[in-house]
Amino acid sequence: MDIINHTDHVEIKVQLDLYSITVLHKCFYWYGANFSVDIETESDKVGRVRLFPKTEIPVAEYPNLLSKIRNDLIDFKTRDIVSKETQNVRDLLIAKAFSHSDELDDSPPGDISDPVGFDPTAK
Amino acid sequence: MKLHARGIASSISSLIVGEIAHTLTVANGKERILSVNDGYNSAAIGPAAIISSLPFEGLPQEFKLLPSVHSAGALDHLAEGDIVLIKPDGELHTLYRRQSDHNALFVTDRCNSNCLMCSQPPKDRDDIGFFLEINMRLLELIPKDIHILGITGGEPTLLGPRLYFMLRKIKDRLPDTEIHMLTNGRAFAWMNYAELVASVDNPRMVYAIPLYSDYYALHDYIVQAKDAFSQTTLGIHNLARLNQRIEIRIVLHKQVIPRLKQLANFIYRNMPFVDHVALMGLEYTGYTPHNDPLLWIDPYDYVEQLNDAVEFLALNGVNVSIYNLQLCLLPKHLWKYCRKSISDWKQIYIDECMQCDWREECGGLFMSSTRKHSSHIAPMKKQ
Amino acid sequence: MAPLASRKFKPLEFYSSPSIAYYLLPFRFHRLNDSREILVNEVGDYIVAPIDTARRIAAHDISPSESIYADLVANFFISEKPIPDLIDILATRYRTKKSFLDDFTSLHIFVITLRCDHTCHYCQVSRQSEDKHQYDMSRTDIDGFIDLMFKSPSRDVTVEFQGGEPLLVFDNIVYAVKRIEELNRADKRRVRFVVCTNLSNINLDILTFLKEHGILISTSYDGPEFIHNSNRTFSRGNSHATVLEKIGLCREILGNDMVSALMTASSLTLNYPVEIVDDYVAQGLPSIFLRQINPYGFAKKNRMKNAYTAEQFLEFYKTALQHIINLNLRGLFFLEEFATIILSKILTPFPIGFTDLQSPNGMINGAIVYNYDGFVYASDESRMLAEERDFTFQLGHVKSDSYQKIFYGAKAQHIAKYWANESLAGCSECGFQSYCGADPVRHYATQGDLAGYRPTSSFCITNMEIIRFLIELLTENRSIERVFRSWVNKTPL
Numbered sequence: 001m002d003i004i005n006h007t008d009h010v011e012i013k014v015q016l017d018l019y020s021i022t023v024l025h026k027c028f029y030w031y032g033a034n035f036s037v038d039i040e041t042e043s044d045k046v047g048r049v050r051l052f053p054k055t056e057i058p059v060a061e062y063p064n065l066l067s068k069i070r071n072d073l074i075d076f077k078t079r080d081i082v083s084k085e086t087q088n089v090r091d092l093l094i095a096k097a098f099s100h101s102d103e104l105d106d107s108p109p110g111d112i113s114d115p116v117g118f119d120p121t122a123k
Numbered sequence: 124m125k126l127h128a129r130g131i132a133s134s135i136s137s138l139i140v141g142e143i144a145h146t147l148t149v150a151n152g153k154e155r156i157l158s159v160n161d162g163y164n165s166a167a168i169g170p171a172a173i174i175s176s177l178p179f180e181g182l183p184q185e186f187k188l189l190p191s192v193h194s195a196g197a198l199d200h201l202a203e204g205d206i207v208l209i210k211p212d213g214e215l216h217t218l219y220r221r222q223s224d225h226n227a228l229f230v231t232d233r234c235n236s237n238c239l240m241c242s243q244p245p246k247d248r249d250d251i252g253f254f255l256e257i258n259m260r261l262l263e264l265i266p267k268d269i270h271i272l273g274i275t276g277g278e279p280t281l282l283g284p285r286l287y288f289m290l291r292k293i294k295d296r297l298p299d300t301e302i303h304m305l306t307n308g309r310a311f312a313w314m315n316y317a318e319l320v321a322s323v324d325n326p327r328m329v330y331a332i333p334l335y336s337d338y339y340a341l342h343d344y345i346v347q348a349k350d351a352f353s354q355t356t357l358g359i360h361n362l363a364r365l366n367q368r369i370e371i372r373i374v375l376h377k378q379v380i381p382r383l384k385q386l387a388n389f390i391y392r393n394m395p396f397v398d399h400v401a402l403m404g405l406e407y408t409g410y411t412p413h414n415d416p417l418l419w420i421d422p423y424d425y426v427e428q429l430n431d432a433v434e435f436l437a438l439n440g441v442n443v444s445i446y447n448l449q450l451c452l453l454p455k456h457l458w459k460y461c462r463k464s465i466s467d468w469k470q471i472y473i474d475e476c477m478q479c480d481w482r483e484e485c486g487g488l489f490m491s492s493t494r495k496h497s498s499h500i501a502p503m504k505k506q
Numbered sequence: 507m508a509p510l511a512s513r514k515f516k517p518l519e520f521y522s523s524p525s526i527a528y529y530l531l532p533f534r535f536h537r538l539n540d541s542r543e544i545l546v547n548e549v550g551d552y553i554v555a556p557i558d559t560a561r562r563i564a565a566h567d568i569s570p571s572e573s574i575y576a577d578l579v580a581n582f583f584i585s586e587k588p589i590p591d592l593i594d595i596l597a598t599r600y601r602t603k604k605s606f607l608d609d610f611t612s613l614h615i616f617v618i619t620l621r622c623d624h625t626c627h628y629c630q631v632s633r634q635s636e637d638k639h640q641y642d643m644s645r646t647d648i649d650g651f652i653d654l655m656f657k658s659p660s661r662d663v664t665v666e667f668q669g670g671e672p673l674l675v676f677d678n679i680v681y682a683v684k685r686i687e688e689l690n691r692a693d694k695r696r697v698r699f700v701v702c703t704n705l706s707n708i709n710l711d712i713l714t715f716l717k718e719h720g721i722l723i724s725t726s727y728d729g730p731e732f733i734h735n736s737n738r739t740f741s742r743g744n745s746h747a748t749v750l751e752k753i754g755l756c757r758e759i760l761g762n763d764m765v766s767a768l769m770t771a772s773s774l775t776l777n778y779p780v781e782i783v784d785d786y787v788a789q790g791l792p793s794i795f796l797r798q799i800n801p802y803g804f805a806k807k808n809r810m811k812n813a814y815t816a817e818q819f820l821e822f823y824k825t826a827l828q829h830i831i832n833l834n835l836r837g838l839f840f841l842e843e844f845a846t847i848i849l850s851k852i853l854t855p856f857p858i859g860f861t862d863l864q865s866p867n868g869m870i871n872g873a874i875v876y877n878y879d880g881f882v883y884a885s886d887e888s889r890m891l892a893e894e895r896d897f898t899f900q901l902g903h904v905k906s907d908s909y910q911k912i913f914y915g916a917k918a919q920h921i922a923k924y925w926a927n928e929s930l931a932g933c934s935e936c937g938f939q940s941y942c943g944a945d946p947v948r949h950y951a952t953q954g955d956l957a958g959y960r961p962t963s964s965f966c967i968t969n970m971e972i973i974r975f976l977i978e979l980l981t982e983n984r985s986i987e988r989v990f991r992s993w994v995n996k997t998p999l
Contacts, residue, residue, distance in 0.1 A: 026935065029960070071537070074561060075535075075537070078535075081530075082560075085529075085564075086530050089532065089585075090532040097597040097600040105594055
């Protein structure tokens with residue numbers, strides 16, 4: 001990730017295989033109150049974000065801003081990973097939550113017998 | 124307190140379950156004769172059996188013809204109204220005591236867990252039919268005004284569908300009695316079984332189910348059974364869906380204490396519907412002495428964790444009690460959660476207790492505590 | 507006693523699966539401050555952990571030997587199987603959190619007149635002065651609305667009379683209550699009545715009726731006289747003195763728990779957080795609801811007195827809340843209602859009933875507004891927009907539209923796309939999603955569209971900071987956690 005300070009904007013360049021366009025949009029959505037945000041693909045490998053501040057940022061604030069950008073990108077990437085990896089189990093969870101029958105109930109795990117022999121499904 | 128005795132049987136060919144109908148003291152109060160009714164014998168013809176401390180020759184003539192167990196020792200532990208099992212080998216087992224609040228049906232020695240601290244170590248032989256027959260007869264004799272009746276073992280759900288029949292009989296015979304069934308709850312993870320047992324529909328029955336950790340591996344380790352945590356919690360969940368009343372029991376020892384607060388949190392968030400949570404002092408019997416290095420912690424040393432868990436549950440509106448711990452070990456603000464929970468037949472006070480002003484209010488110790496107990500038991504004065 | 511050979515004891519390692527790489531379960535997270543972040547699972551359970559924990563979890567970097575591993579498994583953040591064994595329990599937990607939806611519309615608000623004898627500069631109802639009777643709900647419409655209400659499946663129904671000043675049409679209230687009770691004889695639903703009133707017109711006859719029918723009073727009390735009277739002008743007297751006197755009368759006759767007081771924060775109020783709390787305590791009120799002005803109606807017109815930023819409100823709120831917490835720590839049981847609602851979501855497994863913090867929002871699903879003119883609205887705020895000629899949220903009319911059309915028609919379906927924060931930009935992955943809600947009407951009114959724009963949304967800015975603040979307090983101080991739990995369980999310490 002490269003962050004470059006221009007006179008009137010901050011430019012962030014990322015590898016798209018590390019930070020996808022979706023991650024960039026979700027991350028920089030939150031900057032829209034204080035910045036005009038421009039997100040585009042420079043090539044199919046590189047994404048570019050430009051933040052144009054709506055009011056002037058004091059120079060002393062820049063380290064905080066850069067640090068925030070780095071943290072936010074990592075956070076949104078983490079969210080993206082979690083979201084993708086848990087999509088199926090989340091769909092299943094909600095389907096089960098709102099199902100009115102117990103059709104969707106899973107069978108219990110493991111063994112339950114004692115050494116003598118026991119089967120809870122026996123009539 | 125004795126619950127068993129042994130004498131010499133005469134003319135006893137099969138098991139007799141009967142109530143002590145009448146007691147007689149003879150020979151200047153030194154000897155006793157007890158007559159037993161089994162509910163089938165006709166009072167006009169005479170008792171179903173006789174039990175006595177006397178030798179056979181000392182028995183009155185008319186009793187010599189009846190089934191009897193003689194030379195059985197002092198028999199002070201038996202009183203009118205008690206119900207006993209008489210075996211052909213002369214063994215006498217007390218099944219029910221009229222004076223006691225701590226009666227329970229013992230249903231099997233089998234268990235599908237093997238808890239590190241089990242106070243009734245399992246036996247792997249199929250005794251279910253044997254105990255079922257005894258208990259079904261016992262249920263015919265227990266007076267209807269009995270307040271509380273436990274069901275214990277071993278693991279009652281190993282009765283399978285027969286548990287349903289026993290519970291039906293209990294509900295029919297003792298509709299006003301509180302029933303506390305101690306079970307690991309694992310079989311109820313199978314919804315068909317939960318539905319069967321719940322269909323007895325007894326609003327007076329509580330399933331008392333132990334849970335030892337919020338972390339599955341620790342619970343499974345403590346009960347020595349893989350998947351037990353999942354099965355037990357799913358079982359609790361199913362019973363709740365079927366509107367059954369549930370109590371969670373937590374035995375306090377070294378393995379449980381480090382995650383006790385987390386367990387309280389787990390119970391509140393995932394099972395807020397439970398009737399009651401009981402936090403229980405350890406009984407130093409069964410497997411416990413053998414596993415002492417894994418289990419023993421002086422209760423005085425876990426008061427802080429106990430306090431956190433109790434306060435957390437109470438503040439969140441969960442009914443909570445402390446069982447089997449002595450008042451002198453606990454800060455006064457926890458005393459209101461303490462119950463006199465130790466069954467009378469195994470409850471004692473030790474020497475230190477004799478000087479204590481609070482002995483009446485305190486539940487005392489387990490009989491087995493003479494082997495090991497907290498080093499902080501000390502008498503307290505009432506101000 | 508040692509066990510039989512077949513029952514030999516096995517060590518802890520035998521029962522865990524340390525070599526398995528874990529699977530992720532759905533969770534969200536948020537940085538609380540420089541050192542800590544909060545992780546929240548799909549049913550609102552939380553773990554507070556050092557910064558970077560979420561990243562490590564997602565990178566599958568947490569080792570079973572770390573103490574947090576057991577916490578993550580036990581609290582449904584990670585699983586050792588692709589589908590966790592306890593998924594059915596998690597599903598039940600989720601269903602419980604959303605169970606406020608089960609009964610559909612349970613709060614039925616009757617705006618029974620627009621006439622009022624007060625002039626409150628933040629009024630979100632465009633009240634008309636006392637003598638304009640065409641602003642009363644007709645009896646025909648009352649009948650029609652009651653029929654509509656009984657079509658709702660909800661077994662628990664709350665009928666709330668609002669206005670203007672409902673007691674100016676007390677006869678119509680009596681009519682409505684009796685009609686509802688009559689029709690309910692067959693259904694036997696649990697019906698609760700509330701009258702939202704400034705109390706200036708209450709008298710013993712009215713109180714007798716209220717007592718007979720178990721009707722609750724909700725009134726407005728803005729605190730010390732100089733604040734209350736600055737906000738609320740009573741045409742026939744001193745609003746503050748009157749309302750206090752009448753609150754006392756109501757509590758005496760109806761009982762303390764039948765009377766509740768609500769405040770609204772005007773710009774003046776924001777300068778006196780401690781004074782207003784102290785005043786509520788002095789009046790013997792059990793709680794205070796520190797809520798912002800809604801940006802509708804007269805409030806919009808009187809911007810000088812009512813316009814304040816989210817940041818200004820937050821400063822007021824946090825000061826007042828700290829003061830309330832200190833009072834509790836010194837032994838007084840007195841709670842703040844907005845905090846209590848959020849804390850219920852954080853600290854309990856149960857749902858809450860406050861529409862603005864529900865997802866899906868409680869409009870239509872939980873509450874509906876029947877206007878004096880026969881029109882039906884999705885919420886109080888929707889009604890206000892119509893006064894300004896914006897009928898976006900007008901769902902139909904009692905005389906011409908069916909229950910189906912009003913509650914399930916095209917308008918309701920359109921709003922439905924925006925009333926759950928699970929699917930809104932900014933909210934869908936927010937760490938506080940479980941503790942917050944969605945408010946499409948407010949966003950439409952203030953930002954121009956139902957979805958809203960989080961970065962400049964005062965709803966978002968305010969809620970996020972209050973939630974963060976509450977979490978920080980609760981997790982850093984055990985005494986404060988106990989106070990919060992006492993509020994949530996309504997049990998004094």
